[in-house]
Amino acid sequence: MREKVYEVVNEIPKGKVLSYKRVGELIGNKGYRAIGKILKKSNGLNCHRVIKENCEVGGFNRGIENKIKLLRKEGVKVVDGKVSKDCFWK
Numbered sequence: 001m002r003e004k005v006y007e008v009v010n011e012i013p014k015g016k017v018l019s020y021k022r023v024g025e026l027i028g029n030k031g032y033r034a035i036g037k038i039l040k041k042s043n044g045l046n047c048h049r050v051i052k053e054n055c056e057v058g059g060f061n062r063g064i065e066n067k068i069k070l071l072r073k074e075g076v077k078v079v080d081g082k083v084s085k086d087c088f089w090k
Contacts, residue, residue: 001029005038012049015075016089019053026090049074055082 004027012018020032029035039047040061048070052058057078060067068078077084 001027001031001034002038004029005035006042006045009039009046009050012046012089015087017049017051017071017076017083017087018089020050020058021053022088022090023050049076051083055085057081057083 005023008018008023008026018026020035023035024030024032035050036059039045039050040059042061048060048067050058057064057067057071064081068081071078071083076087
């Protein structure tokens, strides 16, 4: 499962996001929390581009403020800890 998660997450283009749920759907696995745990332990992936289904930014192993900073740097609109729905990919 880990490799499939990495594969999908690495395909997310700059300026776009996916939800943990959507990543699960794309790999055929409903273990959304497990996906979050896999990404929490990863380094160097685009894991900052994966957010909660309700558009909240969600967790990040380097802190939520850093996640928001990275997303904004890539052009993702984040207001009050929520990502604009027009930034979703797939």
